[in-house]
Amino acid sequence: MSDIRVHAGGLFTTVQDLGRPGHYRIGMPPSGAMDQYSASAANLLVGNEPNTGLLEATYIGPTLEFTDHRLIAVTGATASVTVNGEPVEAWTAVPVGPSDVLGFSMLTAGARLYIAVSGGIDVPVYLGSRSTYTLTGIGGFDGRKLADADRLPLGEAGTRARAGHSVPESLRPEFGTPAELRTIIGLCSYRLTERGLKTFLDTEWKITKDANRVGYRLRGGSLEFTDRAQPFGAGSDPANVVDLGYPVGSIQLPGGDEPIVLLNDAVTGGGYATTGTVISVDRDRIGQAKTGETVRFVETDLDTALTARRERAARIDTIREALTGN
Amino acid sequence: MDTPTELPPARYEYGGDEFLFVELDQAMSLEANFKGMAVTNALRELDIDGVIDICPSNASYMVRIDPDRLDPRELVEELRGLEASVGELPRDYVLHTRVVDVPVLFDDPWTRETLMRFRDNHQDPSGTDLEYAARINGFDGVGSLIEAISSAPYIVTMLGFVPGLPFCYQLVPKERQIEVPKYVRPRTDTPERSFGFGGAFSVVYPVRGAGGYQLFGMAPAPVFDLDQRLPDFAAGIVFPRAGDVLRYRTIDRAEFDRIRGQVEDGSFRYRIREASFEPARLIADPDAVNRELLEVLYR
Numbered sequence: 267m268s269d270i271r272v273h274a275g276g277l278f279t280t281v282q283d284l285g286r287p288g289h290y291r292i293g294m295p296p297s298g299a300m301d302q303y304s305a306s307a308a309n310l311l312v313g314n315e316p317n318t319g320l321l322e323a324t325y326i327g328p329t330l331e332f333t334d335h336r337l338i339a340v341t342g343a344t345a346s347v348t349v350n351g352e353p354v355e356a357w358t359a360v361p362v363g364p365s366d367v368l369g370f371s372m373l374t375a376g377a378r379l380y381i382a383v384s385g386g387i388d389v390p391v392y393l394g395s396r397s398t399y400t401l402t403g404i405g406g407f408d409g410r411k412l413a414d415a416d417r418l419p420l421g422e423a424g425t426r427a428r429a430g431h432s433v434p435e436s437l438r439p440e441f442g443t444p445a446e447l448r449t450i451i452g453l454c455s456y457r458l459t460e461r462g463l464k465t466f467l468d469t470e471w472k473i474t475k476d477a478n479r480v481g482y483r484l485r486g487g488s489l490e491f492t493d494r495a496q497p498f499g500a501g502s503d504p505a506n507v508v509d510l511g512y513p514v515g516s517i518q519l520p521g522g523d524e525p526i527v528l529l530n531d532a533v534t535g536g537g538y539a540t541t542g543t544v545i546s547v548d549r550d551r552i553g554q555a556k557t558g559e560t561v562r563f564v565e566t567d568l569d570t571a572l573t574a575r576r577e578r579a580a581r582i583d584t585i586r587e588a589l590t591g592n
Numbered sequence: 593m594d595t596p597t598e599l600p601p602a603r604y605e606y607g608g609d610e611f612l613f614v615e616l617d618q619a620m621s622l623e624a625n626f627k628g629m630a631v632t633n634a635l636r637e638l639d640i641d642g643v644i645d646i647c648p649s650n651a652s653y654m655v656r657i658d659p660d661r662l663d664p665r666e667l668v669e670e671l672r673g674l675e676a677s678v679g680e681l682p683r684d685y686v687l688h689t690r691v692v693d694v695p696v697l698f699d700d701p702w703t704r705e706t707l708m709r710f711r712d713n714h715q716d717p718s719g720t721d722l723e724y725a726a727r728i729n730g731f732d733g734v735g736s737l738i739e740a741i742s743s744a745p746y747i748v749t750m751l752g753f754v755p756g757l758p759f760c761y762q763l764v765p766k767e768r769q770i771e772v773p774k775y776v777r778p779r780t781d782t783p784e785r786s787f788g789f790g791g792a793f794s795v796v797y798p799v800r801g802a803g804g805y806q807l808f809g810m811a812p813a814p815v816f817d818l819d820q821r822l823p824d825f826a827a828g829i830v831f832p833r834a835g836d837v838l839r840y841r842t843i844d845r846a847e848f849d850r851i852r853g854q855v856e857d858g859s860f861r862y863r864i865r866e867a868s869f870e871p872a873r874l875i876a877d878p879d880a881v882n883r884e885l886l887e888v889l890y891r
Contacts, residue, residue: 290645290656292830293752293798402755402799402818452605453613476780480802498766499620499650499792501773502728503715508620509750509759509793511647511654513607520804521777535649535752535759537774537790537804543608546659571609572659579660 268334268420270383273367275412276328278478281387284317285530286395286405295514295532297397297405300378300479300553303439304342306582308382310589311339311359313427316582319387319396321412323379324478325556327370328412330381332362336420337384337427343376343554344441358432375441376554385423399531401480431589437581439550444470444560447527447548448574451565453516453540454507462490462522466541470560471525477557479531484561488523491539501537509537515544517563527552527561545571547578596875597621602675604668609659612667615652620761620792624651625749626871627679629834631671634678640670648834649750650759650793683872691745691837691889693863694796697848698722698738698809702783707807713777721806725772725789738842740770741808744882745839745889746794748832756798756816756830760838763874763882778804785811787840794840798830812843812851813860822855824862837867837885865889 282305285298299305299322306316314320321328327345332338340347340356347354348369354360362368370379389396389407398406407416455463469487476483491504500506505520511534512518517527518538527544529552544552545566555561603615614631617624625648632648635655642662647654655671657664699722711717716724726737746760753759762769774790779802782788786797788805795805798816815832817825824831832838843851854860867888874881 287644287656287658289755290654291647291751292828293755293757401801402816404818450606450608453607454615497617497619498769499761499771500618501771501791503773503776506774506791508618508651508791509649509753510615510652511611511613511649511752513611513613513654513656515608515610520774524777533753533802534647535654535750537793538778543606543611545608546610568606568609568664571606572663575609575659 270418270420271331271333272412272414272416272418273329273331274414275416276323277326279321279323279328279412280398280400281319281389281406282322282397283319283395286393286397286399289393290534293534295399295530295534297399297530298395299380300530301342301380301550303550303578303582305380307357307433307585308339308341308380310582310585311341311357311427311431311433312337312382312384313424314382314384314386318382319389320383321381321387323381324377325373327379330368332366332368333364335361335363336423337429338362338368339382340379341433342378342380343373345373345379346371355432357438359427359429361429377556378553383420384427385421388419388421401531426590433585434588437585439554441554444562445551445555446562446564447544447552448566448570449517449542449544449563450568450571451542453542455541457491457504457507457519457539458541459490459492463541465489466525467563467565470562472560473555473557475557479529481526481528481532482552482555484525484527485523489519491522505539506537507539509535511535512540513543515546515549516540517542517544529553545574547571547574597623599624599627604671606664607654609664610656612655612657612664612671613652614654614671617651620651622761622871622875625761626681628653630678630681631674634674635671638670640667643667647752649752650761681871684870685872686868686870687835688866688868689835689837690833691839691865691867691885693889694811694838694840695813695843695847695851696742696787696809696811696840697843697845698787699734700810702810703786703807706779706781706783706786709781710775710779713775713779715773715776722808725770725806725808728772729770737770740768741794742840742842745837745885748834748836748838751830751832751834754798754801756832757795758815758832758836758838759793759795761793763837763878765878772806774804775806778802782807783810785814787811812848813855813862821858822860831862839886839889863889
């Protein structure tokens with residue numbers, strides 16, 4: 267039997283790949299792995315292409331039993347990883363066989379584990395992707411998080427990867443705090459006074475318990491809006507704008523004291539003033555930040571964002587080359 | 593008759609490296625919405641490699657790009673060109689669209705229960721959202737507010753927030769537009785099919801989830817059907833389209849329950865009629881155009 271038996275689903279474990287682009291206009295966000303770099307690395311380690319179905323586990327890892335011979339790799343957050351109770355290396359291709367059980371201890375850094383299996387998690391492709399979007403129950407395993415006793419179908423494994431290969435330390439992400447999130451200020455940032463914008467950038471924001479794949483709500487400061495006669499159609503609250511599109515990574519400011527950073531399962535639009543957008547590469551970082559930790563927004567520009575994106579792609583290429591020996 | 597709205601120059605903003613946000617105006621107007629429709633339709637026809645999503649919004653629009661294939665700066669140049677060439681609809685332009693009857697049970701028990709749970713997130717914790725909206729819009733009571741909402745149809749000016757949610761703008765002169773703020777802090781819960789109002793827009797929430805709009809009622813029929821069980825969803829999982837004209841018709845509990853039964857047994861169909869109108873005439877005399885649209889719908 268080519269599947270995985272889920273002994274324990276963990277807290278919030280879903281099937282993801284690199285996302286489902288192309289449906290934003292009807293209000294459907296891309297979903298996909300929150301930390302795209304770690305997810306790509308995990309897939310490469312086991313010989314899969316980066317955009318292959320894998321598991322994303324938030325805060326608490328699942329317990330999984332294998333039914334055939336596979337390579338697995340765990341990346342992302344730091345936790346001790348065990349197979350049949352014996353420690354194994356993370357960021358490394360590890361062979362498993364029938365009845366082997368993968369388990370995790372508590373995370374010590376980061377928020378999300380990525381678990382790739384050679385051949386990939388072979389749930390049906392929906393609108394071009396295996397990613398789970400739980401808000402509407404789309405994609406992944408029945409559109410939901412894993413539950414105890416689920417059985418996950420696996421795809422056919424290739425022969426490219428070799429057990430024991432690992433991603434060098436220098437290419438693994440670090441999760442220092444506060445998480446520094448490079449942000450292009452703009453969108454409706456004109457709603458803030460100069461002092462309000464300065465407070466936004468100077469504040470060390472704390473991640474509240476409302477932090478999930480849709481977005482992270484933050485607390486820690488109060489931002490001053492400019493006085494204005496509200497434009498027609500916006501609504502009378504100073505944080506209200508005529509409803510508009512929200513980029514993935516955009517930061518909105520309801521009430522002026524509860525910024526929300528939208529992430530992969532973002533709501534695609536709404537009527538709260540937005541003040542900027544976290545660059546795509548640093549969405550990987552906030553995806554590894556957890557409730558109670560702090561983040562800072564660091565102003566940056568488009569050039570820096572594009573360079574960071576190219577550098578991330580180059581790191582992924584380096585991993586690929588190191589593993590395949592090309 | 594309204595004075596036509598003069599739009600300011602568009603404002604181009606980078607939403608990180610993957611999005612471009614273009615604000616056509618800070619205020620809502622049909623002019624801004626139709627300009628967004630014209631530019632985004634033209635952009636779609638250009639079929640540029642690296643453009644992933646084109647999202648017309650109320651008085652703005654947004655484009656998602658793959659920056660590995662398309663430099664966001666090049667797209668800005670392209671859009672500036674389109675703004676100059678197609679940013680204004682010809683006066684004799686005719687919009688072909690659908691007019692749809694959308695039943696709503698106002699002041700229903702489910703949204704009432706939800707809004708009472710989130711009073712701390714609201715401007716006025718003492719009453720209901722309907723009472724608050726009636727008062728700040730100068731109506732003599734909830735009944736006249738509901739009458740004003742259901743008397744004239746709305747045009748869908750944006751889809752988004754969650755899959756299938758239609759933002760709808762009423763086809764009445766500006767002085768009769770209803771306007772309410774969004775919640776001070778968004779709710780973390782909203783029932784599926786809630787009818788809400790925020791700014792000058794009405795919406796039907798497709799699925800249960802967060803939300804910041806004032807809650808006025810509940811629609812018995814879905815705007816989102818993942819399983820595509822109902823005939824109106826044969827072509828896709830969401831029903832509304834940008835440019836649709838929706839009439840929110842007040843119904844009582846008995847009709848609500850009857851429609852729920854039809855939705856559950858798979859026989860429900862929206863009342864839909866094909867119609868066309870000239871946006872220029874709509875802007876000049878909304879009452880005349882909306883009377884004609886309602887005649888087409890109920891003929």
